[in-house]
Amino acid sequence: SRSIRLAVIPGDGIGQEVVPQGLKVLSAVLPQDVKLETQEYDLGARRWHATGETLPDAELESLKNHDAILLGAIGDPSVPSGVLERGLLLKLRFVFDHYVNLRPSKLFPNTATPLAGRPDIDFVVVREGTEGPYTGNGGSLRTGTPAEVATEVSVNTAYGVERVVRDAYARAAARARKKLTLVHKTNVLAHAGHLWKNIFDRVGAEFPEVTTDYLHVDAATIFFVTQPERFDVIVTDNLFGDILTDLAAAVTGGIGLAASGNINPSGTFPSMFEPVHGSAPDIAGTGKADPTATVLSVALLLQHLGYEAEAARVETAVAQDLAERTGDTPRTTDEIGDALAARVSG
Amino acid sequence: SRSIRLAVIPGDGIGQEVVPQGLKVLSAVLPQDVKLETQEYDLGARRWHATGETLPDAELESLKNHDAILLGAIGDPSVPSGVLERGLLLKLRFVFDHYVNLRPSKLFPNTATPLAGRPDIDFVVVREGTEGPYTGNGGSLRTGTPAEVATEVSVNTAYGVERVVRDAYARAAARARKKLTLVHKTNVLAHAGHLWKNIFDRVGAEFPEVTTDYLHVDAATIFFVTQPERFDVIVTDNLFGDILTDLAAAVTGGIGLAASGNINPSGTFPSMFEPVHGSAPDIAGTGKADPTATVLSVALLLQHLGYEAEAARVETAVAQDLAERTGDTPRTTDEIGDALAARVSG
Numbered sequence: 029s030r031s032i033r034l035a036v037i038p039g040d041g042i043g044q045e046v047v048p049q050g051l052k053v054l055s056a057v058l059p060q061d062v063k064l065e066t067q068e069y070d071l072g073a074r075r076w077h078a079t080g081e082t083l084p085d086a087e088l089e090s091l092k093n094h095d096a097i098l099l100g101a102i103g104d105p106s107v108p109s110g111v112l113e114r115g116l117l118l119k120l121r122f123v124f125d126h127y128v129n130l131r132p133s134k135l136f137p138n139t140a141t142p143l144a145g146r147p148d149i150d151f152v153v154v155r156e157g158t159e160g161p162y163t164g165n166g167g168s169l170r171t172g173t174p175a176e177v178a179t180e181v182s183v184n185t186a187y188g189v190e191r192v193v194r195d196a197y198a199r200a201a202a203r204a205r206k207k208l209t210l211v212h213k214t215n216v217l218a219h220a221g222h223l224w225k226n227i228f229d230r231v232g233a234e235f236p237e238v239t240t241d242y243l244h245v246d247a248a249t250i251f252f253v254t255q256p257e258r259f260d261v262i263v264t265d266n267l268f269g270d271i272l273t274d275l276a277a278a279v280t281g282g283i284g285l286a287a288s289g290n291i292n293p294s295g296t297f298p299s300m301f302e303p304v305h306g307s308a309p310d311i312a313g314t315g316k317a318d319p320t321a322t323v324l325s326v327a328l329l330l331q332h333l334g335y336e337a338e339a340a341r342v343e344t345a346v347a348q349d350l351a352e353r354t355g356d357t358p359r360t361t362d363e364i365g366d367a368l369a370a371r372v373s374g
Numbered sequence: 375s376r377s378i379r380l381a382v383i384p385g386d387g388i389g390q391e392v393v394p395q396g397l398k399v400l401s402a403v404l405p406q407d408v409k410l411e412t413q414e415y416d417l418g419a420r421r422w423h424a425t426g427e428t429l430p431d432a433e434l435e436s437l438k439n440h441d442a443i444l445l446g447a448i449g450d451p452s453v454p455s456g457v458l459e460r461g462l463l464l465k466l467r468f469v470f471d472h473y474v475n476l477r478p479s480k481l482f483p484n485t486a487t488p489l490a491g492r493p494d495i496d497f498v499v500v501r502e503g504t505e506g507p508y509t510g511n512g513g514s515l516r517t518g519t520p521a522e523v524a525t526e527v528s529v530n531t532a533y534g535v536e537r538v539v540r541d542a543y544a545r546a547a548a549r550a551r552k553k554l555t556l557v558h559k560t561n562v563l564a565h566a567g568h569l570w571k572n573i574f575d576r577v578g579a580e581f582p583e584v585t586t587d588y589l590h591v592d593a594a595t596i597f598f599v600t601q602p603e604r605f606d607v608i609v610t611d612n613l614f615g616d617i618l619t620d621l622a623a624a625v626t627g628g629i630g631l632a633a634s635g636n637i638n639p640s641g642t643f644p645s646m647f648e649p650v651h652g653s654a655p656d657i658a659g660t661g662k663a664d665p666t667a668t669v670l671s672v673a674l675l676l677q678h679l680g681y682e683a684e685a686a687r688v689e690t691a692v693a694q695d696l697a698e699r700t701g702d703t704p705r706t707t708d709e710i711g712d713a714l715a716a717r718v719s720g
């Protein structure tokens with residue numbers, strides 16, 4: 029009989045509220061013969077305040093014994109900016125070699141978009157997740173004085189770029205439109221830009237069926253709001269991907285619907301699934317958080333573990349739920365979770 | 375009697391078409407007693423093809439003898455990406471120490487925006503122009519091999535950050551809403567982030583009347599499309615500013631209306647004014663280019679040189695021209711230039 033050993037990190041703020049809904053839907057959609065074993069990890073702001081720890085080695089080791097990780101949200105205003113981001117979230121992405129940071133953007137019917145004319149949006153950003161400006165490389169000299177110099181080093185390797193670019197081509201080849209756009213800033217960031225562009229062109233020869241395109245990151249933001257329908261799959265650097273996927277979320281109904289997967293395609297380490305939104309301390313505890321992004325992240329998790337049919341059922345349930353939302357009876361986090369769980373088990 | 379010694383670099387593509395319109399409006403708006411002396415510089419793709427030069431020392435020296443520079447656009451597909459950007463455009467910004475890259479965004483009545491509900495947009499981005507990831511610092515090792523490592527180094531100095539932050543505060547203090555937002559990514563780019571944030575907070579003490587705010591760059595892109603009316607003045611790093619100002623242009627009627635000033639506030643070197651758009655080789659020579667962004671850049675130039683009333687007249691002329699556009703009779707580049715010149719001299 030099959031099983032899924034799932035590590036659960038609810039984290040901070042609304043993470044504590046949306047993760048149970050994700051689990052509810054996951055339990056409801058899984059076939060009876062699949063045993064779901066969850067283990068919860070107490071990581072985040074509370075833990076840091078209590079013990080000063082962000083991600084102890086023992087927990088990191090233990091996390092390796094799971095098939096996947098479901099994460100809610102990390103961060104609280106009471107913790108200095110960056111401590112939990114770098115000591116927990118980015119540490120997980122780097123140590124578990126989540127080099128494919130997968131962020132689909134789809135404008136579901138009946139969801140709000142700030143864009144006039146409701147363009148047809150359905151694209152996926154494949155954001156590199158383990159290098160670029162996110163390595164923590166750099167430093168500062170004469171810190172705090174008028175002579176301070178602070179650097180940030182973006183580190184890009186052929187090894188790191190080639191594997192994510194190849195993954196993006198494969199994803200593009202598997203989609204209907206088969207189009208892949210590289211986004212970078214090659215005219216200014218020439219060293220990294222050449223590396224990305226050369227590898228993008230070279231790997232493209234292996235995928236003759238994929239149409240390719242290149243855009244500077246600044247121009248890409250223009251098309252995200254004027255012609256988002258032109259995109260199918262986008263592959264880009266860690267920082268550009270961070271920026272573009274928040275913008276993508278904003279034009280497709282908001283950060284409350286944006287799902288993501290931090291994927292280690294080799295399977296050496298567990299992949300991690302999380303909503304793109306943060307811990308939203310302003311609404312934490314009010315039952316107002318929309319668990320949909322977490323539920324869509326569960327769909328990505330199911331897909332990653334090979335439960336394609338179940339993933340599709342979760343996506344359909346979300347699409348139907350959104351289609352029937354009227355806006356005049358706001359539901360609680362729990363009610364939305366119940367409704368989605370009922371749909372997938374129905 | 376007064377005079378303006380203006381260096382003119384039409385550059386490539388539509389730069390050749392829009393710059394004459396900017397000059398037409400400038401001549402029309404200047405008081406009779408102001409002598410306008412223009413000197414044209416042949417720089418850009420044609421020159422590079424003819425001589426291999428991007429910006430020879432003699433020309434750089436000569437450019438220093440001007441009160442300001444009006445630039446059209448640089449770049450052509452026939453020139454390898456980056457050659458003219460780094461060898462000409464960025465070289466001018468760096469050598470002439472254009473540390474304030476000023477980019478106002480205003481949604482004029484009757485102009486198209488991709489945003490539903492037409493929010494009230496009127497903000498200014500103060501983009502740092504002389505450091506950050508734009509320094510060209512970095513390199514590549516084992517180039518072209520599977521073991522390649524390519525780096526890009528963002529260099530940030532207290533000297534460079536403090537002067538642009540102070541300039542931004544002063545601009546915010548002079549506006550009605552007096553609000554300044556710092557945009558960075560302090561939770562990930564901790565070294566540069568701390569430098570920016572500390573200086574932002576410290577200089578703020580000199581401007582108690584200015585309300586301050588901080589946003590991560592990814593979150594800022596969300597607000598650009600969902601709540602752009604929340605912004606008044608934004609100060610940010612060179613690369614984030616590049617990305618955000620293209621997005622800002624997109625939501626305020628497009629890149630065809632976005633003006634910019636590359637300003638050296640100390641006056642040691644001439645400041646340079648240019649539309650944010652590129653050379654648009656696809657429409658070059660067709661008379662379809664809209665010279666409005668160049669004309670609005672001329673308004674920034676006038677403001678910088680102390681011709682406040684004239685700058686205001688140019689802005690008003692543009693607002694009126696846009697308000698009366700019907701869209702059913704497309705005008706040529708030249709006709710729009712004539713119409714604007716007629717309005718300012720009227």
Ligand SMILES: CC(C)[C@H](C(=O)O)[C@@H](O)C(=O)O
Pocket residue numbers: 113114117118270304561562592
């Ligand atoms: C919280 C932060 C470190 C993170 C990032 O920058 O990657 C977040 O913005 C995201 O996109 O997942």
Ligand SMILES: CC(C)[C@H](C(=O)O)[C@@H](O)C(=O)O
Pocket residue numbers: 215216246459460463464616650
């Ligand atoms: C052409 C390019 C080098 C330039 C930049 O990145 O600054 C442009 O995008 C701009 O915004 O003026």
